[in-house]
Amino acid sequence: MRNTRILVVGLGAMGSATLYHLARRGVPAEGIEQFELGHALGSSHGFSRIFRDIYPHPRYIELAEATIPLWQELDSLAEEKLMHFTGLLYFARPGNKDIQRTAEAMESFNRPIERPTPQEVADRYPALRLPPDTVTCFTAQAGLLNVGRCILEHLKQAQRSGATIHEQVRVHRVDISRETPLLETSAGEFCCDRLIISPGPWASELLADLSLPLRVTRQQEFYFRPKNRAPYQPGRLPVFGDMETKFYGFPDYGPGVKTADDGLGVETSPGRVDRQLDLGKRDDLQKWLEAMMPDAGFTYVEGGTCMYTNTPDRDFIIGAHPGNPNVLVAAGFSGHGFKFSTLVGKILADLASEGITDYPLDQFRPDRFE
Ligand SMILES: Cc1cc2nc3c(=O)[nH]c(=O)nc-3n(C[C@H](O)[C@H](O)[C@H](O)COP(=O)(O)OP(=O)(O)OC[C@H]3O[C@@H](n4cnc5c(N)ncnc54)[C@H](O)[C@@H]3O)c2cc1C
Numbered sequence: 001m002r003n004t005r006i007l008v009v010g011l012g013a014m015g016s017a018t019l020y021h022l023a024r025r026g027v028p029a030e031g032i033e034q035f036e037l038g039h040a041l042g043s044s045h046g047f048s049r050i051f052r053d054i055y056p057h058p059r060y061i062e063l064a065e066a067t068i069p070l071w072q073e074l075d076s077l078a079e080e081k082l083m084h085f086t087g088l089l090y091f092a093r094p095g096n097k098d099i100q101r102t103a104e105a106m107e108s109f110n111r112p113i114e115r116p117t118p119q120e121v122a123d124r125y126p127a128l129r130l131p132p133d134t135v136t137c138f139t140a141q142a143g144l145l146n147v148g149r150c151i152l153e154h155l156k157q158a159q160r161s162g163a164t165i166h167e168q169v170r171v172h173r174v175d176i177s178r179e180t181p182l183l184e185t186s187a188g189e190f191c192c193d194r195l196i197i198s199p200g201p202w203a204s205e206l207l208a209d210l211s212l213p214l215r216v217t218r219q220q221e222f223y224f225r226p227k228n229r230a231p232y233q234p235g236r237l238p239v240f241g242d243m244e245t246k247f248y249g250f251p252d253y254g255p256g257v258k259t260a261d262d263g264l265g266v267e268t269s270p271g272r273v274d275r276q277l278d279l280g281k282r283d284d285l286q287k288w289l290e291a292m293m294p295d296a297g298f299t300y301v302e303g304g305t306c307m308y309t310n311t312p313d314r315d316f317i318i319g320a321h322p323g324n325p326n327v328l329v330a331a332g333f334s335g336h337g338f339k340f341s342t343l344v345g346k347i348l349a350d351l352a353s354e355g356i357t358d359y360p361l362d363q364f365r366p367d368r369f370e
Contacts, residue, residue, distance in 0.1 A: 007192035013044040014198035014330045016154035017345025023101040023161035034170040047254030051339035052142035056105040070342040079322035084234040088142035092243040098242045103137045114138040126232040176324040194352045201307040203331035215310045225256035253300045259285040276306040308335045318364040
Protein backbone atom coordinates (compact mmCIF):
# COMPACT_ATOMS: atom_id res chain seq x y z
CA MET A 1 0.00 0.00 0.00
CA ARG A 2 1.20 3.49 -0.86
CA ASN A 3 0.92 6.04 1.94
CA THR A 4 0.78 9.70 1.17
CA ARG A 5 -0.06 12.91 2.98
CA ILE A 6 -2.47 14.53 0.52
CA LEU A 7 -3.98 12.78 -2.47
CA VAL A 8 -5.94 14.46 -5.26
CA VAL A 9 -8.19 12.23 -7.38
CA GLY A 10 -9.11 13.55 -10.84
CA LEU A 11 -6.58 15.86 -12.51
CA GLY A 12 -8.87 17.89 -14.74
CA ALA A 13 -9.50 21.59 -14.16
CA MET A 14 -9.98 21.52 -10.38
CA GLY A 15 -7.59 18.69 -9.50
CA SER A 16 -4.67 20.05 -11.55
CA ALA A 17 -5.06 23.46 -9.89
CA THR A 18 -5.24 21.88 -6.43
CA LEU A 19 -2.07 19.89 -6.98
CA TYR A 20 -0.34 23.06 -8.21
CA HIS A 21 -1.28 25.12 -5.17
CA LEU A 22 -0.32 22.34 -2.75
CA ALA A 23 3.04 21.75 -4.40
CA ARG A 24 3.87 25.45 -4.73
CA ARG A 25 3.51 25.86 -0.97
CA GLY A 26 5.77 22.88 -0.35
CA VAL A 27 3.09 20.43 0.83
CA PRO A 28 3.81 16.80 -0.20
CA ALA A 29 0.98 15.83 -2.53
CA GLU A 30 0.17 13.21 -5.15
CA GLY A 31 -2.43 13.14 -7.89
CA ILE A 32 -4.27 10.32 -9.65
CA GLU A 33 -5.82 10.60 -13.11
CA GLN A 34 -7.65 7.78 -14.90
CA PHE A 35 -6.71 8.91 -18.42
CA GLU A 36 -3.75 10.66 -20.07
CA LEU A 37 -3.09 14.12 -18.66
CA GLY A 38 -4.94 16.73 -20.70
CA HIS A 39 -7.34 14.15 -22.22
CA ALA A 40 -10.45 15.18 -24.15
CA LEU A 41 -13.05 12.94 -22.47
CA GLY A 42 -14.26 15.13 -19.60
CA SER A 43 -15.27 18.78 -19.21
CA SER A 44 -12.04 20.69 -19.72
CA HIS A 45 -10.46 20.21 -23.11
CA GLY A 46 -9.99 22.42 -26.14
CA PHE A 47 -8.65 25.93 -26.64
CA SER A 48 -10.93 28.36 -24.88
CA ARG A 49 -13.12 29.04 -21.89
CA ILE A 50 -14.58 32.42 -21.02
CA PHE A 51 -13.41 34.20 -17.94
CA ARG A 52 -15.56 37.12 -16.90
CA ASP A 53 -16.34 39.25 -13.89
CA ILE A 54 -19.95 39.77 -15.06
CA TYR A 55 -22.24 37.86 -12.69
CA PRO A 56 -25.61 38.77 -11.18
CA HIS A 57 -24.32 37.82 -7.68
CA PRO A 58 -21.64 39.72 -5.72
CA ARG A 59 -20.08 36.50 -4.40
CA TYR A 60 -19.24 35.31 -7.91
CA ILE A 61 -17.97 38.75 -8.94
CA GLU A 62 -15.58 38.77 -5.97
CA LEU A 63 -14.42 35.22 -6.66
CA ALA A 64 -13.93 35.98 -10.36
CA GLU A 65 -11.84 39.02 -9.47
CA ALA A 66 -9.76 36.92 -7.04
CA THR A 67 -8.86 34.48 -9.82
CA ILE A 68 -7.18 37.11 -11.99
CA PRO A 69 -3.84 37.40 -10.11
CA LEU A 70 -3.69 33.61 -9.85
CA TRP A 71 -4.17 33.16 -13.59
CA GLN A 72 -1.62 35.91 -14.19
CA GLU A 73 0.86 34.07 -11.98
CA LEU A 74 0.36 30.85 -13.96
CA ASP A 75 0.58 32.81 -17.21
CA SER A 76 3.93 34.28 -16.14
CA LEU A 77 5.34 30.76 -15.63
CA ALA A 78 4.11 29.39 -18.97
CA GLU A 79 5.98 29.51 -22.27
CA GLU A 80 2.74 30.08 -24.17
CA LYS A 81 0.21 32.82 -23.30
CA LEU A 82 -2.72 31.31 -21.41
CA MET A 83 -4.96 34.30 -20.74
CA HIS A 84 -6.21 36.88 -23.24
CA PHE A 85 -8.13 39.94 -22.05
CA THR A 86 -10.40 40.50 -25.04
CA GLY A 87 -13.41 41.93 -23.19
CA LEU A 88 -16.86 40.34 -23.26
CA LEU A 89 -19.87 41.72 -25.10
CA TYR A 90 -23.35 40.50 -24.20
CA PHE A 91 -26.25 41.50 -26.41
CA ALA A 92 -29.99 40.90 -26.69
CA ARG A 93 -33.24 42.16 -28.14
CA PRO A 94 -34.74 45.25 -26.46
CA GLY A 95 -36.64 44.36 -23.27
CA ASN A 96 -34.54 41.26 -22.50
CA LYS A 97 -34.68 40.82 -18.73
CA ASP A 98 -31.43 38.86 -18.31
CA ILE A 99 -29.22 41.52 -19.84
CA GLN A 100 -31.08 44.21 -17.90
CA ARG A 101 -30.62 42.33 -14.60
CA THR A 102 -26.94 41.65 -15.29
CA ALA A 103 -26.18 45.28 -16.15
CA GLU A 104 -28.12 46.58 -13.12
CA ALA A 105 -26.34 44.14 -10.81
CA MET A 106 -22.90 45.18 -12.04
CA GLU A 107 -23.82 48.87 -11.66
CA SER A 108 -25.21 48.32 -8.15
CA PHE A 109 -21.91 46.67 -7.15
CA ASN A 110 -19.98 49.60 -8.65
CA ARG A 111 -18.32 47.45 -11.26
CA PRO A 112 -17.54 49.23 -14.52
CA ILE A 113 -19.56 48.15 -17.54
CA GLU A 114 -20.29 49.85 -20.83
CA ARG A 115 -23.48 49.72 -22.87
CA PRO A 116 -22.30 50.55 -26.40
CA THR A 117 -24.79 51.10 -29.20
CA PRO A 118 -24.57 48.71 -32.19
CA GLN A 119 -22.87 51.51 -34.15
CA GLU A 120 -20.27 51.95 -31.39
CA VAL A 121 -19.76 48.17 -31.39
CA ALA A 122 -19.15 48.23 -35.17
CA ASP A 123 -16.76 51.18 -34.82
CA ARG A 124 -14.72 49.26 -32.24
CA TYR A 125 -15.04 45.79 -33.81
CA PRO A 126 -15.60 46.24 -37.56
CA ALA A 127 -16.22 42.51 -38.08
CA LEU A 128 -19.27 42.56 -35.81
CA ARG A 129 -22.62 43.90 -37.02
CA LEU A 130 -25.61 43.85 -34.69
CA PRO A 131 -29.18 44.92 -35.58
CA PRO A 132 -29.66 48.66 -34.81
CA ASP A 133 -32.08 48.12 -31.89
CA THR A 134 -29.82 45.59 -30.07
CA VAL A 135 -29.08 46.28 -26.40
CA THR A 136 -25.60 45.46 -25.06
CA CYS A 137 -23.49 45.13 -21.94
CA PHE A 138 -19.68 45.09 -22.15
CA THR A 139 -16.97 44.39 -19.59
CA ALA A 140 -13.26 44.78 -20.20
CA GLN A 141 -12.43 42.46 -17.25
CA ALA A 142 -13.01 39.38 -19.36
CA GLY A 143 -11.58 37.26 -22.10
CA LEU A 144 -10.47 33.73 -22.77
CA LEU A 145 -8.31 31.13 -21.08
CA ASN A 146 -6.56 28.42 -23.07
CA VAL A 147 -8.23 25.64 -21.12
CA GLY A 148 -6.11 22.69 -22.26
CA ARG A 149 -2.82 24.53 -21.74
CA CYS A 150 -3.91 25.86 -18.31
CA ILE A 151 -4.43 22.31 -17.02
CA LEU A 152 -1.13 21.05 -18.40
CA GLU A 153 0.70 24.08 -17.01
CA HIS A 154 -0.81 23.61 -13.54
CA LEU A 155 0.39 19.98 -13.67
CA LYS A 156 3.82 20.80 -15.06
CA GLN A 157 4.44 23.41 -12.38
CA ALA A 158 3.08 21.07 -9.68
CA GLN A 159 5.57 18.37 -10.73
CA ARG A 160 8.35 20.94 -10.90
CA SER A 161 7.55 21.83 -7.27
CA GLY A 162 7.67 18.21 -6.14
CA ALA A 163 4.20 16.72 -6.71
CA THR A 164 3.92 13.11 -7.91
CA ILE A 165 1.40 12.21 -10.61
CA HIS A 166 -0.07 8.77 -11.29
CA GLU A 167 -1.43 8.92 -14.83
CA GLN A 168 -3.80 6.33 -16.33
CA VAL A 169 -4.68 4.98 -12.90
CA ARG A 170 -8.37 4.54 -12.16
CA VAL A 171 -9.78 4.79 -8.67
CA HIS A 172 -12.33 1.99 -8.29
CA ARG A 173 -13.43 2.52 -4.70
CA VAL A 174 -12.90 4.99 -1.89
CA ASP A 175 -13.29 3.88 1.73
CA ILE A 176 -13.93 6.98 3.81
CA SER A 177 -15.04 5.11 6.92
CA ARG A 178 -11.45 5.20 8.22
CA GLU A 179 -9.87 8.39 9.54
CA THR A 180 -7.20 8.00 6.84
CA PRO A 181 -9.11 7.27 3.62
CA LEU A 182 -8.19 4.14 1.65
CA LEU A 183 -8.42 3.92 -2.14
CA GLU A 184 -8.56 0.83 -4.34
CA THR A 185 -7.13 1.67 -7.74
CA SER A 186 -5.96 -0.04 -10.91
CA ALA A 187 -2.41 0.44 -9.52
CA GLY A 188 -3.08 -1.01 -6.07
CA GLU A 189 -4.10 0.55 -2.76
CA PHE A 190 -3.38 4.10 -1.65
CA CYS A 191 -3.85 5.52 1.83
CA CYS A 192 -3.68 9.21 2.70
CA ASP A 193 -4.14 11.70 5.56
CA ARG A 194 -6.28 14.02 3.42
CA LEU A 195 -8.13 13.20 0.24
CA ILE A 196 -9.47 15.61 -2.37
CA ILE A 197 -11.97 14.21 -4.88
CA SER A 198 -12.48 16.32 -8.02
CA PRO A 199 -14.04 13.87 -10.51
CA GLY A 200 -15.91 16.22 -12.89
CA PRO A 201 -18.73 14.39 -14.71
CA TRP A 202 -17.74 11.13 -12.97
CA ALA A 203 -18.89 12.58 -9.61
CA SER A 204 -22.02 10.44 -9.42
CA GLU A 205 -19.81 7.33 -9.61
CA LEU A 206 -16.97 8.28 -7.27
CA LEU A 207 -19.19 10.17 -4.81
CA ALA A 208 -22.21 7.84 -5.08
CA ASP A 209 -22.51 7.74 -1.26
CA LEU A 210 -23.42 11.48 -1.23
CA SER A 211 -26.36 11.06 -3.66
CA LEU A 212 -25.65 14.51 -5.08
CA PRO A 213 -28.45 15.82 -7.34
CA LEU A 214 -26.15 16.22 -10.35
CA ARG A 215 -27.28 16.21 -13.95
CA VAL A 216 -24.62 15.60 -16.59
CA THR A 217 -25.48 17.07 -20.00
CA ARG A 218 -23.87 16.69 -23.40
CA GLN A 219 -22.59 20.00 -24.80
CA GLN A 220 -20.94 20.61 -28.15
CA GLU A 221 -18.72 23.31 -29.59
CA PHE A 222 -17.89 24.10 -33.21
CA TYR A 223 -15.08 25.98 -34.97
CA PHE A 224 -15.49 28.08 -38.11
CA ARG A 225 -12.58 29.71 -39.96
CA PRO A 226 -13.07 33.14 -41.57
CA LYS A 227 -11.64 33.75 -45.07
CA ASN A 228 -9.46 36.59 -43.81
CA ARG A 229 -8.53 35.74 -40.23
CA ALA A 230 -7.01 39.07 -39.14
CA PRO A 231 -10.19 41.01 -38.11
CA TYR A 232 -11.38 38.06 -36.00
CA GLN A 233 -8.29 37.65 -33.78
CA PRO A 234 -8.38 38.20 -29.98
CA GLY A 235 -8.12 41.95 -29.50
CA ARG A 236 -9.87 42.69 -32.80
CA LEU A 237 -12.97 40.81 -31.57
CA PRO A 238 -14.21 40.28 -27.99
CA VAL A 239 -15.75 37.15 -26.55
CA PHE A 240 -19.48 37.54 -27.27
CA GLY A 241 -22.74 36.13 -25.94
CA ASP A 242 -26.35 36.39 -27.09
CA MET A 243 -28.65 36.50 -24.07
CA GLU A 244 -31.65 35.67 -26.28
CA THR A 245 -30.46 32.37 -27.75
CA LYS A 246 -27.77 31.52 -25.15
CA PHE A 247 -25.36 31.06 -28.07
CA TYR A 248 -21.88 32.46 -27.49
CA GLY A 249 -18.57 32.70 -29.27
CA PHE A 250 -14.87 33.44 -29.14
CA PRO A 251 -12.47 35.27 -31.43
CA ASP A 252 -10.43 33.23 -33.89
CA TYR A 253 -8.15 31.32 -31.52
CA GLY A 254 -6.99 27.76 -32.12
CA PRO A 255 -8.66 26.33 -35.23
CA GLY A 256 -11.07 29.26 -35.79
CA VAL A 257 -13.96 31.23 -34.31
CA LYS A 258 -15.55 28.95 -31.70
CA THR A 259 -19.27 28.89 -30.96
CA ALA A 260 -21.44 26.89 -28.61
CA ASP A 261 -24.88 26.88 -27.02
CA ASP A 262 -24.95 27.44 -23.25
CA GLY A 263 -28.47 25.95 -23.11
CA LEU A 264 -28.41 22.52 -21.49
CA GLY A 265 -28.00 19.60 -23.89
CA VAL A 266 -29.41 16.09 -23.49
CA GLU A 267 -28.88 14.37 -20.17
CA THR A 268 -26.16 11.73 -20.26
CA SER A 269 -23.28 10.20 -18.29
CA PRO A 270 -19.56 9.85 -19.07
CA GLY A 271 -20.05 6.16 -19.88
CA ARG A 272 -22.76 6.64 -22.49
CA VAL A 273 -22.24 10.16 -23.85
CA ASP A 274 -22.92 10.33 -27.59
CA ARG A 275 -19.89 12.01 -29.15
CA GLN A 276 -21.39 12.10 -32.65
CA LEU A 277 -21.69 15.77 -33.62
CA ASP A 278 -25.15 17.32 -33.81
CA LEU A 279 -25.01 18.81 -37.29
CA GLY A 280 -28.36 20.58 -36.85
CA LYS A 281 -26.91 22.51 -33.92
CA ARG A 282 -23.76 23.22 -35.91
CA ASP A 283 -25.83 24.70 -38.75
CA ASP A 284 -27.88 26.85 -36.33
CA LEU A 285 -24.69 28.20 -34.78
CA GLN A 286 -23.16 28.89 -38.19
CA LYS A 287 -26.28 30.85 -39.27
CA TRP A 288 -26.17 32.84 -36.05
CA LEU A 289 -22.49 33.69 -36.60
CA GLU A 290 -22.99 34.63 -40.24
CA ALA A 291 -25.84 36.98 -39.37
CA MET A 292 -23.50 38.92 -37.04
CA MET A 293 -20.36 38.66 -39.18
CA PRO A 294 -21.66 38.78 -42.75
CA ASP A 295 -18.24 39.38 -44.35
CA ALA A 296 -16.47 36.44 -42.71
CA GLY A 297 -17.02 33.73 -45.34
CA PHE A 298 -16.85 31.06 -42.66
CA THR A 299 -15.74 27.50 -43.38
CA TYR A 300 -16.58 24.80 -40.86
CA VAL A 301 -13.41 23.27 -39.36
CA GLU A 302 -14.26 20.87 -36.52
CA GLY A 303 -16.43 20.24 -33.49
CA GLY A 304 -16.18 18.47 -30.16
CA THR A 305 -18.21 17.03 -27.32
CA CYS A 306 -17.90 17.97 -23.67
CA MET A 307 -20.02 17.58 -20.53
CA TYR A 308 -21.52 19.99 -18.02
CA THR A 309 -22.05 18.58 -14.51
CA ASN A 310 -25.01 20.66 -13.34
CA THR A 311 -26.23 21.30 -9.80
CA PRO A 312 -29.89 22.33 -9.36
CA ASP A 313 -28.86 25.89 -8.32
CA ARG A 314 -25.80 26.12 -10.66
CA ASP A 315 -23.69 26.79 -7.54
CA PHE A 316 -20.60 24.63 -7.14
CA ILE A 317 -19.98 21.91 -4.55
CA ILE A 318 -16.83 22.61 -2.56
CA GLY A 319 -16.11 21.52 0.99
CA ALA A 320 -15.67 18.68 3.44
CA HIS A 321 -17.43 15.38 2.87
CA PRO A 322 -20.22 15.17 5.50
CA GLY A 323 -19.01 11.66 6.43
CA ASN A 324 -15.31 12.43 6.95
CA PRO A 325 -13.67 15.85 7.47
CA ASN A 326 -10.42 14.51 5.95
CA VAL A 327 -12.15 14.13 2.60
CA LEU A 328 -12.77 17.24 0.49
CA VAL A 329 -15.13 17.30 -2.43
CA ALA A 330 -15.10 19.54 -5.53
CA ALA A 331 -17.87 18.83 -8.03
CA GLY A 332 -20.85 20.24 -9.92
CA PHE A 333 -19.04 23.05 -11.73
CA SER A 334 -21.85 23.29 -14.24
CA GLY A 335 -21.20 25.35 -17.37
CA HIS A 336 -19.24 28.15 -15.72
CA GLY A 337 -16.60 26.59 -13.46
CA PHE A 338 -13.38 26.72 -15.42
CA LYS A 339 -12.56 30.38 -14.82
CA PHE A 340 -12.63 29.69 -11.07
CA SER A 341 -10.50 26.53 -11.21
CA THR A 342 -7.21 28.06 -10.12
CA LEU A 343 -8.96 29.67 -7.13
CA VAL A 344 -10.84 26.47 -6.32
CA GLY A 345 -7.45 24.76 -6.28
CA LYS A 346 -6.11 27.37 -3.86
CA ILE A 347 -9.16 26.98 -1.60
CA LEU A 348 -8.83 23.19 -1.55
CA ALA A 349 -5.10 23.49 -0.87
CA ASP A 350 -5.92 25.86 2.05
CA LEU A 351 -8.46 23.41 3.47
CA ALA A 352 -6.26 20.34 3.00
CA SER A 353 -3.07 21.85 4.40
CA GLU A 354 -4.33 24.46 6.93
CA GLY A 355 -7.89 23.28 7.62
CA ILE A 356 -9.23 26.79 6.89
CA THR A 357 -9.62 29.22 4.01
CA ASP A 358 -10.31 32.97 3.74
CA TYR A 359 -13.02 32.39 1.15
CA PRO A 360 -16.66 31.97 2.25
CA LEU A 361 -17.92 28.54 1.16
CA ASP A 362 -21.43 28.36 2.68
CA GLN A 363 -23.09 28.69 -0.71
CA PHE A 364 -21.09 25.67 -1.93
CA ARG A 365 -21.58 23.22 0.96
CA PRO A 366 -21.81 19.58 -0.22
CA ASP A 367 -24.62 18.91 2.31
CA ARG A 368 -26.90 21.78 1.23
CA PHE A 369 -29.19 19.48 -0.77
CA GLU A 370 -30.16 17.24 2.18
C1 LIG B 1 -18.55 22.95 -23.87
C2 LIG B 1 -18.21 23.56 -22.53
C3 LIG B 1 -17.99 24.92 -22.46
C4 LIG B 1 -17.68 25.52 -21.23
N1 LIG B 1 -17.43 26.86 -21.20
C5 LIG B 1 -17.02 27.44 -20.04
C6 LIG B 1 -16.61 28.79 -20.04
O1 LIG B 1 -16.62 29.45 -21.08
N2 LIG B 1 -16.17 29.32 -18.87
C7 LIG B 1 -16.12 28.60 -17.71
O2 LIG B 1 -15.71 29.16 -16.68
N3 LIG B 1 -16.50 27.29 -17.69
C8 LIG B 1 -16.94 26.69 -18.82
N4 LIG B 1 -17.31 25.38 -18.84
C9 LIG B 1 -17.34 24.62 -17.58
C10 LIG B 1 -15.98 24.15 -17.16
O3 LIG B 1 -15.22 23.74 -18.27
C11 LIG B 1 -16.16 23.00 -16.14
O4 LIG B 1 -16.99 23.45 -15.09
C12 LIG B 1 -14.83 22.58 -15.55
O5 LIG B 1 -13.86 22.47 -16.54
C13 LIG B 1 -15.02 21.27 -14.77
O6 LIG B 1 -13.77 20.84 -14.26
P1 LIG B 1 -13.66 19.54 -13.35
O7 LIG B 1 -12.27 19.51 -12.80
O8 LIG B 1 -14.82 19.48 -12.41
O9 LIG B 1 -13.89 18.30 -14.36
P2 LIG B 1 -12.82 17.65 -15.38
O10 LIG B 1 -11.91 18.68 -15.90
O11 LIG B 1 -13.57 16.79 -16.32
O12 LIG B 1 -11.90 16.74 -14.44
C14 LIG B 1 -12.34 15.58 -13.78
C15 LIG B 1 -11.18 14.59 -13.87
O13 LIG B 1 -11.39 13.51 -12.95
C16 LIG B 1 -10.92 12.32 -13.58
N5 LIG B 1 -11.55 11.18 -12.91
C17 LIG B 1 -12.89 10.98 -12.75
N6 LIG B 1 -13.13 9.80 -12.13
C18 LIG B 1 -11.91 9.26 -11.87
C19 LIG B 1 -11.52 8.03 -11.26
N7 LIG B 1 -12.40 7.14 -10.81
N8 LIG B 1 -10.18 7.75 -11.16
C20 LIG B 1 -9.25 8.67 -11.61
N9 LIG B 1 -9.60 9.84 -12.22
C21 LIG B 1 -10.90 10.12 -12.35
C22 LIG B 1 -11.38 12.50 -15.03
O14 LIG B 1 -10.73 11.64 -15.91
C23 LIG B 1 -11.08 13.97 -15.25
O15 LIG B 1 -9.77 14.15 -15.77
C24 LIG B 1 -17.62 24.74 -20.05
C25 LIG B 1 -17.84 23.36 -20.13
C26 LIG B 1 -18.13 22.77 -21.35
C27 LIG B 1 -18.36 21.29 -21.39
